[in-house]
Amino acid sequence: MTEKITRREWLVGTTAIASGVMLTNAASGQEMSEMMNMGKPISKDNPIRMTNNENPYGINPKAMEVILESYKVAHLYNFTMGRKLTNMIADMEGIPQDCVVVGAGSGEFLMASGALCGVKGGDVIVPNPTFGSITRSAAALGANIIRVPVEEDLTISLTSMKNAMTPDTTCVYLCNPNNPIPSIIEKTSLEEFCLEVSKTAMVVIDEAYYEYVRDDNFSTMAHLVADNPNIIILRTASKIHGFANVRIGFAFAHPDTLKELRTFRSSTTSFPALMGAVVSYEDKEYQKFIVDKNYESLEILYEMFEELGLRYIKSNANFTFFHAGRDAMEVREKLLEYGILVGRRYDTHPDWVRVSTAKPEEMKYLVEVYKREFG
Ligand SMILES: Cc1ncc(COP(=O)(O)O)c(C=O)c1O
Structure with a gap:
């Protein structure tokens, strides 16, 4: 963690994060975030999906x-x-x-x-x-x-x-x-x-x-x-x-x-x-909207990678790949506690993580969680 507070202090303190989302203590089963996914609050069982390179806005x-x-x-x-x-x-x-x-x-x-x-x-x-x-x-x-x-x-x-x-x-x-x-x-x-x-x-x-x-x-x-x-x-x-x-x-x-x-x-x-x-x-207009949002989301991630000095691949798709410097499964499991599901472990690059783009506000939530847990 970049800041000298423990995870517990931070969680108990119910920090308002940049995107306006509130986090509370995941471990104690309290509400984790005000963020919704598929009409329900996000959770370990209803995570924001950043794992299958799907379109977060859905069908036109x-x-x-x-x-x-x-x-x-x-x-x-x-x-x-x-x-x-x-x-x-x-x-x-x-x-x-x-x-x-x-x-x-x-x-x-x-x-x-x-x-x-x-x-x-x-x-x-x-x-x-x-x-x-x-x-x-x-x-x-x-x-x-x-x-x-x-x-x-x-x-x-x-x-x-x-x-x-x-x-x-x-x-x-x-x-x-x-x-x-x-x-x-x-x-x-x-x-x-x-x-x-x-x-x-x-x-x-x-x-x-x-x-x-x-x-x-x-x-x-x-x-x-x-x-x-x-x-x-x-x-x-x-x-x-x-x-x-x-x-x-x-x-x-x-x-x-x-x-x-x-x-x-x-x-x-x-x-x-x-x-x-x-x-x-x-409908080219909707397609443009999806691509524009995708790059907006990627920029949010890139900013974090730059700030944390993490190696990453500039993306030409709806996902990126970055060097977490720790086992991908550790990152995946930790983020899942906060209702975020990222990519699995790749044997060739076990300490790299693939993150599919979600909506920009969801990426900001990921950034907050990631920086506090691994920054
Ligand atoms: C590179 C690549 N090709 C093909 C597919 C499969 O796509 P489809 O849903 O059309 O079967 C995927 C799905 O993620 C993919 O990443």
């Missing part, structure tokens, strides 16, 4: 209206709305309409991509750490997973990725921005990498956090798919659109590749989800 209200209304006809199959949505997305991306498929989240396509490469055996190359879905399905079907450590500055090195490739490599997975480390891969070198590597292996680029990126050195690789059957791009509505449990995601790929990918799909999305997505993707 206009999309929500359409989703709810759509349930009135959800007893009927609908075979056309998917095409309407994928055509709309293809036009927004400037890629051919037959290069887009919609599914139940991008996780579905990660699993399918892993399976598509996994059945061939051989090696799947991934950075370490990164998002794990593709490796699970690829390994389950027989692929050997080669994990390439990130650099000292926690960026992904394309040179190291290329060096790790073997004659048996069937797939290279890149998450851009990466997760749990929200860094990006520079666009020109990434394009060169995709064009070269796709001559011999599938390149899967997971762009789940695409909409949050503000760095000019970033670019989607969606423009490559029409002419390169060995490139798959994945997107999701789970993040900026708040559709985590509505389930909408996309794969962009050459029509021949999509045909193969479809054979490994296990689910479909629903009419209400499709209807909601059409409205949400059209």
